[in-house]
Amino acid sequence: AQKVTQAQTEISVVEKEDVTLDCVYETRDTTYYLFWYKQPPSGELVFLIRRNSFDEQNEISGRYSWNFQKSTSSFNFTITASQVVDSAVYFCALSEARDSGGGADGLTFGKGTHLIIQP
């Protein structure tokens, strides 16, 4: 069965520090998809990024970067020069490839990392 582990329950840093959120996953599929979502205090889940298992290229988007390491089954998320607005709960999620017709598979989420950026 698939599983996503976010070992860091809560991280607190001072503004402008860099911070890395860890995500380790387990799956038996050779094709799978990884996602990061942000949940600010208002409650909505905001999609940040998706990564296909067959594409190991790392990605950078502004202050955000993601490091996909298939050898260690990890998909870590780094925020550079953190800001107070980055404070939120961040979820890593996994979707396996399934040949199920419509392909309407759900996401398996980690338990989330609560990131607190102090001014």
Next chain:
Amino acid sequence: DVKVTQSSRYLVKRTGEKVFLECVQDMDHENMFWYRQDPGLGLRLIYFSYDVKMKEKGDIPEGYSVSREKKERFSLILESASTNQTSMYLCASRLPLWDHKTPGRQPQHFGDGTRLSIL
């Protein structure tokens, strides 16, 4: 922009009541999902639907049912509410995955959530 709307942000009901949570999306997405989010447990999939009148059980379907009579609307039903169903409920939708070689690729888009309290 993607828009998923949940009918209520906050809802208070009594034990034994029949409760309806409504979710509407305006993106013509075939796939829709219901999750519940609890502290320390992350998000867990209750039910999903890959098309109108279609439904499949997720990881924790007990005590719930769903209805998908129209493409844009996916309802979660608590037949007889119990206190252990007090939770945050999140609805999501997604484009279909007709390429069976690369399912799971599209991200899910979430509503703002309904915080349900059963007294």
